[in-house]
Amino acid sequence: MTQNTASDRFREWFLPIVHLSSNLISRIGVVMVTVGGVFWLYLLPAALRGEVVHPYIGILIFLGLPAVFFGGLLLIAAGVAWQKHRELRRGIYPANFPPLDFTNRDFRRLVGFVAIATCANIVIGSQLVYSGVNYMDSVTFCGRTCHTVMQPEYVTYLHSPHARVACVQCHIGPGASWFVRSKLSGVHQVFAVLFNTYPRPIPVPITNxxxxxxxxxxxxxPARFEGNRLVTIPHYAADAANTRTTTVLLMHIGGGNGQGGIHGAHVAAGVHIVYGADASRQKVHWVEYVNTLTGKKRLYVDDATPPQSVNLQSGRTMDCIDCHNQPSHTFHLPNEALNAALAAGSMDATLPYLKQQGVALLEAGYPSRQAAARAIPRALQRFYAAKYPALAAQKRNAIAASAAAIMRIYRENVFPSMKIGWGYYPNNLGHVNSPGCFRCHGNLHLAGQAGQVLTQDCTVCHNPLAVQSPNPAILQQLGIAGATDGAHPSP
Ligand code: HEC
Ligand code: HEC
Ligand code: HEC
Ligand code: HEC
Ligand code: HEC
Known part of the structure; x- marks a missing residue:
């Protein structure tokens, strides 16, 4: 009995809507509802599995499609209300409605229209969604769509060892929970780009x-890292001959199989290092080392921090990027980039004072890339024309090629539109150009034991086999004199 009255009441309420919904506004609403619904169903499973990892897709799934869906519902209601108003005014609003079955013309039309709209969306959606998702996850999209914002990271990425690793593999990774978190921050980032409120340059470290x-x-x-790696670093002096020397380090890579070394000390099984630092993570105040396998536990602090004030909860757990903070966006300094270009032969090291001129040209400020591209080749030509006129005529092409290489270094490291100049992003993998390893090593001492510092022994991280030596004996012995490896990628 109660069921009957309920369905009667539903019919009473639904029949006028079926009748009134055959108007343009409601039809548009129906199309929007089916677009929102069908596309949402396509995207949702991939989103929940964590396969779709791009923030724009997140915006689409969590904001865009629901907005279309509910907007459509509103339009249907608005169309119905408007149609009723019109029919009442014209006096054509029916007193009774035919029953809700396929003899009812309005109902037939409505069902037919919804069916066609749904089928069309299923066909269109199946084509669009897959390619759209793939595109948005692609490096091209990440690196190029927000052109100015991501240009520095995209350009440096293209010249890194990770040029074939997709942005999302490091920035989001597998699994659903980080996908959702990145969605939330992604929404905020997209609005920052739309409204042009993003910071220039993008500040590091990225806290989330x-x-x-x-x-x-x-x-x-890390369990598979092992042994040592021979690193050769070319140097060219700022003299007339661009005098070449070479540094050779045997890096103690080490690993997690109890072999110690660099990775054994910080990321082997059982090792947990937590440290406290300022927001830039460049000034470390204390670091705690715990090894759950050996039971070793130590606290190192700087002079300004009393050990009892150390708050372990506030610390950051050390991981790969505390050393490898530029695995993919490696920003070089003029000196090292020019050394690499000279060693690679893209600049002619026989041109007098080329290194010195290169550093001067790169360090001179330019308002834009275009200005740099005009000024650098002209200035280099002018230098040789004034100081070495015969050579300038004879080596015209070599000078032009060297200028182009200098310009390339500029383009790959300086981004005036994002306010990124030389050395804005410090590289933590070393200690010569920025504090790097020495943020802890040599700066912090064992709590309660003044004087006993975290090791700065020159041979603990690497054997300096030769330091800026003209012709390192070790390379001759190994039969690779003059060779350079890929540790400092050529620009
Ligand atoms: C090999 C892993 C890896 C890949 C691949 C990668 N990144 Fe990064 N990215 C990082 C790390 C690590 C940081 C530094 C985080 C820090 O210092 O806190 C970073 C930082 C950034 C920053 C902040 C600014 C900066 O330079 O530090 C942006 C923006 C960025 N990446 C965008 C991208 C884009 C776009 C791509 C693809 C073209 C990409 N990343 C590919 C690991 C990666
Ligand atoms: C304490 C600093 C530090 C930490 C933490 C660290 N690394 Fe390294 N890693 C280094 C140094 C230094 C090198 C040698 C660089 C060189 O050859 O110039 C290196 C080299 C490497 C190499 C190249 C290995 C080879 O055989 O050439 C890889 C790959 C690597 N690290 C990955 C990682 C990963 C992944 C993590 C996190 C699990 C990690 N590192 C944590 C400092 C660190
Ligand atoms: C956040 C602080 C911190 C930074 C930065 C850091 N280390 Fe360490 N390092 C430690 C701690 C803590 C230990 C363990 C000290 C102990 O065993 O008492 C350690 C130990 C080591 C050891 C083993 C020392 C030994 O006596 O056996 C090596 C090698 C090493 N670090 C290399 C590096 C290199 C290379 C870098 C830079 C790429 C670096 N570390 C950066 C904190 C740091
Ligand atoms: C905590 C680990 C650690 C300690 C201690 C350490 N170094 Fe290094 N050193 C590094 C790393 C990492 C690099 C970067 C290697 C690279 O560029 O591939 C480096 C690079 C260098 C370079 C090459 C710089 C260049 O660009 O030519 C020299 C020279 C050097 N170290 C000398 C020393 C001397 C001298 C000491 C002793 C006072 C020392 N190091 C102590 C980790 C260390
Ligand atoms: C999807 C796979 C992938 C991911 C994720 C990845 N890498 Fe790599 N990594 C590579 C490949 C491939 C190379 C290049 C190996 C080669 O050139 O021989 C490489 C090379 C390296 C090297 C050696 C560079 C050199 O100078 O030889 C380091 C260091 C490194 N990765 C660190 C990292 C760190 C740190 C992360 C996390 C932020 C990371 N990688 C994430 C695949 C990956």
Missing amino acids: LRPARETCEQCHW
Whole structure:
């Protein structure tokens, strides 16, 4: 009995809507509802599995499609209200409605229209969604769509060892929970780009970056790192001959299989290092080392921090990017970039004072890339024309090629539109150009034991086999004199 009255009441309420919905506004609403619904159903499973990792897709799933869906519902209602108003005014609003079955013309039309709109959306959606999702996850989209914002990261990325690793593999990684978190911050980022309120340059460190061990270890497994790596670093002096010397370091890479070394000390199984620092993470105040396998536990602090004031909860757990903070966006300094270009032969090291001129040209400020591109080749030509006229005529092409290489270094490291100048982003992997390893090593001492510092022994991280030596004996012995490896990628 009660069921009957309920369905009667539903019919009473629904029949006028069926009748009134055959108007243009409601039809548009129906199309929007089916677009929103069908596309949403397509995207949702991939989103929940964490396959779709782009913030724009997140905006679409969590904001865009629901907005279309509910906007459509509103339009249907508005169309119905408007149609009723019109029919009442014209006196054509029916007193009774035919029953709700396929003899009812209005109902037939409505069902037919919804069916066609749904089918069309299923067909269109199946084509668009897949390619759209793939595109938005692609490096092209991440690197180029927000052109100015991401240009520095995209350009440096293209010249990094990770040029074939997709942005999302480091910035989001696998699994659903980080996908959702990145969605939330992604929404905010997209609005920052739309309204042009994003910071220039983008500040580092990125505080909400996923712990690197969950992303990097998809491909790099510290238990498998081992042994030593020979690193050769070319140097060219700022003299007339651009005098070449070479530094050779045997880096103690080490690993997690109890081999110690750099990775054994910080990321092996059982090791937990937590440290406290300022917002830039460049000034470390204290660091705690715990090894759950050996039971070793130590606290190191700087002079300004009383050990009892250390708050371990506020610390950051050390992971890969505390050293590898530029695995993919490596910003070089003029000196090292020119050394690499000279060593690679893209600049002619026989041109007198080329290194010195290169540093001067790169360090001179330019208002824009266009201005730099005009000024650099002209200034280099002028220098040789004034000081070495015969050579300038004879080596015209070599000078032009060297100027182009200098310009390339500028383009790959300086981004006036994002206010990124030389050395804005410090590289933590070393200690010569920025504090790097020495933020802790040599700066912090064992709590309660003044004088006993965290090691700065020159041979603990690397054997300096030769330091700026003209012709390192070790390279001759190995039969690779003059060679350079890829540790400092050529620009
Ligand atoms: C190999 C891993 C990796 C890849 C691939 C990668 N990034 Fe990064 N990215 C990082 C790390 C690590 C940081 C530094 C985080 C920090 O210092 O806090 C970073 C920082 C950034 C920053 C902040 C500014 C800066 O330079 O530090 C932006 C923006 C960025 N990445 C965008 C991108 C884009 C766009 C791509 C693809 C073209 C990409 N990333 C590819 C690991 C990666
Ligand atoms: C999707 C796989 C992948 C991910 C994720 C990844 N890498 Fe790599 N990494 C590579 C590949 C491939 C190379 C290049 C190997 C080569 O050139 O021999 C590489 C090279 C490197 C190198 C050596 C560079 C050199 O100078 O030879 C370092 C260091 C490194 N990765 C660190 C990281 C760090 C740190 C992260 C996390 C932020 C990371 N990688 C994430 C695949 C990955
Ligand atoms: C304490 C600093 C530090 C930490 C933490 C660290 N690394 Fe390294 N890593 C280094 C140094 C230094 C090198 C050698 C660089 C060179 O050759 O110039 C290196 C080299 C590498 C290489 C190249 C190995 C080879 O055989 O050439 C890879 C890959 C790498 N690290 C990945 C990682 C990953 C992944 C993590 C996190 C699990 C990590 N590192 C944590 C300092 C660190
Ligand atoms: C956040 C602080 C911190 C930074 C930055 C840091 N380390 Fe360490 N490092 C430690 C701690 C803590 C230990 C363990 C000290 C102990 O065993 O008492 C350690 C130990 C080591 C050891 C083993 C020392 C030994 O006596 O066996 C090596 C090698 C090493 N670090 C290399 C590096 C390199 C290379 C870098 C830079 C790329 C670096 N560290 C950056 C904190 C740091
Ligand atoms: C905590 C680890 C650590 C300690 C201690 C350490 N270094 Fe280094 N050193 C590094 C790393 C990492 C690099 C970067 C290697 C690279 O560029 O691939 C480096 C690079 C260098 C370079 C090459 C710089 C260049 O660009 O030519 C020299 C020279 C050097 N170290 C000398 C020393 C001397 C001298 C000491 C002793 C006072 C010392 N190091 C102590 C980790 C360390």
